[in-house]
Amino acid sequence: MTDDTNLQGIPAPEGDVDLIETEYDIGQDNIEGAVGPFGFDIHNPVFLISGLSIVAFVVYALLAPTQAADFFGWLRPALTSSFDWFFLLSANVFVIFCLALIVLPVGKVRLGGADATPDYSYAGWFAMLFAAGMGIGLMFFGVLEPAYYFATPWGDAPLGTIRPFAEDGTLIEANVQEARQMALAATSYHWALHPWAIYAVVALALALFTYNKGLPLTIRSAFYPLLGERVWGWWGHIIDTLAVFATLFGLATSLGFGAQQANAGLNYVYGIPQSITVQVILIVAITAVALISVLRGLDGGVKVLSEINMVMAFALLIFVLFAAGAATILSEFGEGIVGYFREVVPLSNPFGREDTGYMQGWTAFYWAWWISWSPFVGMFIARVSRGRTVREFVTCVLIIPSLVCVLWMAVFGGAAINDMIANPETSAVKANVIDTYSPELSLFAMLESLPMASITSTLGIILVIVFFVTSSDSGSLVIDTITAGGKIDAPVPQRVFWCTFEGLVAIALLIGGGLASLQAMVISTGLPFTVVLLLLCYAIWRGLKAEPT
C-alpha cells in the first residue's frame, strides 16, 4: 500500500463503499515494452500462458484431428448426460438467487457507490447486453427450436408432448394447440430467466468487486472473498487463463460455424457456392469489421454497431410479426408466456424425467454453453453497468431480456409453426427442420413463407454477420482487459492482436478441421465453471452484506 502523495499506487479506502484493502497494485505484474513499433502492456504470466496454450490446442486439433474429435466428441455428451441434474439444479439456484436479490434489501446497493450515476442510457445498455451475449443465438435458434420441439420425430420432445403430425405426415388438428404451446414454453425456458440469471451472476460479481470493492476488472477479482490475497497468485492466473481460453475458443469456433451458416444462407438465397474459400472470406470480412469496431473504441464502435444491429433486428421482428399475422402471433406470445409459467417447474426439475433427449441433448447442453460463455458476457456486461443499483441491474439483466427473448421466439417460432400447420406438404420449414435436419437454413426457410423473402433473407444474413462482429469486438475487449491484468487502457496493438488471433484460429480450424472438437471442449468447461458460479453467488452475498446501506 502506498501513501496519498505517491500517485502511482492504490490509495487507502475512502468514500461510501466498502473498498477491499489489498496489497495488490493494478498492473504490478505487468510487463511493458515494445516489439518493433507495437507497444504492449501485458499481465505476466496470463497473457503468455493463454496465448501459448491456445496455439498448442489448435496444433493438437490440427495434427490429431481424429483423436481430438473422438475425445471431445465423447466428452461433451458424457458430461451433459452424467451431470444433467447438476446443470439443471444449478441454473435453478441462479434464477432463485437473482430473484431474491431483486426483493431483498441488499438490492438497493448501487454499483459504483451510492452517488454513482449510470454510464449508459437504457437503450445503449440493452443493445450491448444483447449483441454481446445472445444476438447470434436468436438468429440461429429463433426458428429452429420452436419448430423442432413442435414436431420433432426423433422422440426428444420436451416432457414427451403429443405430436401434431401422424406417421404419414398428416396434421392431427386436435394436438396442435398443446404441441405449439409446449414448443414455445420449452424454447422460452432456454432463452428467458435461466440463461440471463447465469450471465447476471457473473456480471454482478465482477461489477460489485470492481466498482464497489476497487479490485481490477478481471475474473479473479470476484474470488477475493473466497481466496483472499491468493487471487493475485497462481489461483488467479489459472482462473483468468481459463476465462481467456473459454472466451477465445468460444468466439473462434462460433465464428467458424457462423461462417458456415452465413455461407449456407448465401447459397440458399443467392446460389453462392458453399466452399471453404467463401467461408474464409466471410471470416476475414467479419474480423476486419470487428477490428474497425475495436479501433473505434467502446463508444464509437462496439456500442454504435450494437445499436445498429438492434434496430435492424427490431425491424425484422416487426416485419415478421405483421407479415405472419400480428393478432395470431401476439395471442401465441400470450399462450407462450402462460405455457412458460405452467411448464417451467416441470421443465427445470431434473429428477424422474423420461424426456432425456430434450433434457440432456438440449437443456443441459444449453446450460453448459451459457455457462462457458458467462465469463465473457458477464465481464462485458459488468464493464458497461456502473451506476445501476443491484435491484435495477438484476431486473434489467434478467427480466427485460427474458421478455424480449420470449417475444422473439413467439414471433419467429410462431410464424414457422403456423406455416407448418397451414402447409404441411409444402412448408420449407418442415422440409428443413423436421423432414431433413438443416438447422442453418431454418431462418431462411421461415422467411421464404412470407412476402419479400429475398429482402428479408438478405437482412437476415447481414444480421447474422453483424451479430458475429458484435460478439467478436466485445470479446476482444474482454480478453484484452483480462490479459492486461484488468487495465482498461492497454495499448491499441494488443486488442488488434486478440481480434486478429481469433480470426486466425477460426480459419485454421475451418481449414484443418477441429471446429466441433474445440467447441465441444469449450462447452465442457461449463462443468467446472458451474461450480465456480455457485461459489460466486456466495461471494456476491458476502460482498453485498458488507456494503454500507
Added chain:
Amino acid sequence: MFRHIMVPVDLGHADRLDRALGVAADLARHYGARVTYVGVTVPQPSTVAHNPEEFAEKLARFAAAETEVRGVVDAGSHPIVSHDPTIDLDGRLASAADELGADLIVMGSHIPRRFELRSHGGHLAALSHHSVMLVRDPA
C-alpha cells in the same frame, strides 16, 4: 496572448512530466493565465485510483501541489471519465479544451508510458482548434 492553459497529465506517470509542467507554469506566470490540469480516467479501478471520485480528488490535490511547488497562481483541475481511453483519449482532451475555453494546450509529447501506434500529442494537435505546445522530455 494566452488566458487559459490546459495541461493534460497522466497521474500514473506524473514524475515524468516535469519539463512540461515547468513550461506550463512559466507560461502561466508570463501571461497571467489560468492553468487547468486535466486527467483522463476510466470508470473501473485503475493504477491511479479505485473510482472516478477518488481520481477527481487526486487530480485536485495534484493541481494544489503544482500551485505550491511551481507558484501557479490560478490553478484548477478537470477530470474526464472515458469508457475507452485507449481510443478516445485525444478526442476527449480536444473537447475538454473547448469546454474549458482553454486557448493553449501544453503537454508532454508522447507521455513515455508506452510506444503507441501514434503520438497522442501529434494527434491532439490535429484534432484541436487551439494552439498546442508539445514539450519533449529530455529523457
